[in-house]
Amino acid sequence: MKKLLLVFDGNHFSEGAFKMANFLHEQEPMLITGVFLQPIDYRDMVGYSSLGVSTPISVTPYPTDETAITKNMAKFEERCEHAGMEYRTHRDTDMFALQELQKETRFADLMVLSSQLFYENISKDQPNDYLKKILRQTECPIILVPENYILPSKILLAYDGKADSVFAIKQFTYLFPQFYNWDSKLITLEEDGEEFPHQDLIEELAAKHFANLTLEMISDETRKTFHTWIKSHKDYMLITGAFGRTELSNIFSKSFLSDIIREHSIAVFVAHK
Structure with a gap:
């Protein structure tokens, strides 16, 4: 049995994230751990002097609706019991919320959170700074979901x-071997007339994990309409590597992933070492 973190921050209860957790549990029973975080990370409010030495400052706690958080925890527990899911609840009230969440990911197989609601009180322009940080800091794979989406097939x-x-591809296949028969499209970017990178090797690997696999090289012209294509194919889940790392080619760069997240169209699986 795998352990899945289902993350809620502040007063938010993500229906989209719970929907994905429930869907994954239906495919294979999992331990669902609900993580309930502070509505702000106070690490960002620590001051530093011009010499780089931290200086004491007075921090006024962000107003937290404890009643709302308690209600969200009760709602989570009720939903899990109704669905027959084994669950735990962690009320992480440490002032450094993202640090606590990073520690939680160290002891989990997978994390699911809302790419739309995650700390939207800080910024509704997703991915906001908090989401970018956890994408870089996570120690387990993440599935990001909008609030309204089609479950992937x-x-x-x-x-x-x-x-x-x-x-990222290998992590997805190790976590979800039950998706072996799903239609799967492996895409790469055509750059300077180069051939499909290591085509024989990636095809040899991927074909053993995806029964219905197709490979496609995207041309510059196709790339211009790729986001439009994704919007019309909302039954896909995108599998991608580390967020904002220089190793990724242009089509899978930080700006590409940010656009996908911002459009709130599909679920995105992100994994890195």
Whole structure:
């Protein structure tokens, strides 16, 4: 049995994240651990002097609706019991919320959170700074979901021949072997007339994990309409490597992933070493 973290921050209860956790549990029973965080990370409020030495400052706690958080925890427990899911609740009230969440990911197989609601009180322009930080700091794979989406039944594998993209593909297959028969499309970017990177090797690997696999090289012209294509294929889940790392090619860069997250169209699986 795998352990899944389901993350809620402040007063938010993400229906989209719970929907994904429930869906994954239906495929294979999991321990669902609800993590309930402070509505702000006070680490960002610590002051530093011009010499780089931290200076004491007076921090006024962000107003937390404890009643709302308690209600969200009760709602989570009720939903889990109704669905027959084994669950735990962690009320992480440490002032350094993202640090606590990073520690939680060290002891989990997977994390699911809302790419739309995650600390939207800090900024509704997703991915906001908090979401970017946890994408870099996480020690387990993440599934990001919008609030309104179609549950995936197909896989879109973002591949550029580099280690991060292959690592993400392998992590997904190790976590979800039950999706073997899903239609799967492995895409890469055509750059300067180069051939499909390590095509024989990636096809040899991926074909053993995806029964219905197709490979596609995206041209510059196709790339211009790729976001439009994704919007019309909302039954896919995108599998991609580390967020904002230089190893990723242009089509799978930070700006590409930010646009996908911002559009709130599909679920995104992110994994890195």
